Amino acid sequence: MRYAIYFTPPADDPLTEAASRWLGYDAFEGAERPFPDTVGLPPGRMSTVTAAAARYGFHATLKAPFRLAENITPSALEAAFDVYCRNTATFNIPKIVLGQIGKFYALVPAENYDTLQAFAADVVEHFEPMRAPLLNDEIARRKPETLSEVQRENMMRWGYPYVFDEFRFHMTLTGPVAGTDASVVGGAVETYFAPFIDKPLAVTGLGLFVEESRGAPFTIRRWQPLTGGRN
Template sequence: MRYAIYFTPPADDPLTIAASRWLGYDAFSGEERSFPENIALPAGRMSAVTAAAARYGFHATMKAPFRLAENISPSALEATFDVFCRNRKPFSIPEITLGKLGKFYALIPAAEYDVLQAFAADVVEHFEPMRAPLLNDEIARRKPETLTETQRENMIRWGYPYVFDEFRFHMTLTGPVTGTDAHVIETEVTDYFAPFIGKPLEIGGLGLFVEERRGAPFTIRRWQPLSGQDDPET
């Protein structure tokens, strides 16, 4: 079993509802969703396009999937998660846009935002004592030969290559987009998420996600609002 700490809006947020339909999967309920009717791509192709992203649910990674350290129980993780959320203030990304990271489409900040970078670093550091070290096969899956030296060091030290200066907030919407219908997919994802582009995105809560067995879809064990009134703890 693995856990992850992800940002996702509340279950009833319009962006969550729209993204769950786009991905064909709702991590809050753990159920599949019908793809939007106004999408030009057939359901089979949509499923192929979104499958890599859908398994994780609609999210932005804060603390990447990890196994619990031997001395940490699930209830201890949940209690720590609840306290963390109660002690952190909500904030908003000033503007989000649609970006392409390699061959993947994602919602990303229009510009780097220091408050967001600091918050992500806070999550990584706070929950690190609860993470078991990576196993050799977990390291191999990350293809360390393709990473920079800093990213490899991050992976060994923090369990994930893309933390701190390497962190880039993104909410993945597709798997790799290639082939003859790549232009159609770009048009569809752009049009579908147009209502959310160019607007702020509130970072108002976090989800504690769980993968019950390797390769299973992630589901949300609990979602907690950020309800702190003071500056985040250091």
């Protein structure tokens, strides 16, 4: 079993509902959703396009999937998660846009935002004592030979290559697409998510996700609002 700490809006947020339909999977319910019929791509094509992203649910990675350290129980992690959320304040990402991370389409900030970077770094550091060291097969799956020296160091120290200066907030919407297919899929993504693009994104809570067995869809074990700083 692995856990992850991801940002995702609350279950009833319009962006969550739209993204769950786009991905064909709702991590809050742990259930499939019907694909939207307004994007110009048939369900079979949508399934192929979104498969790599859908298993994780709609999210932005903060603390990447990890096994619990030997001295940590699931209830201890959940308690620590709840306390962290109570002590952490909400903030807004000023504007999100549609971007590409390699060959994947994702919602990303329009520009680098120091508050967001600091928040992501804090989550990584805060929960690090609860993470078990990576196993050899977990390291191999990251293909360390393709990573930069800094990314390899991050992976070995923090369990994930893309933390701190290497972190880039993104909410993945597709698997890899290339060539003429990329423009078709990109147009569909842009049209479907137009109501949310070029607008602020409120970071109001965190999700504690769980993968019950290797390769299983991630589900949200608990979602907590960020309430730090409230009177």
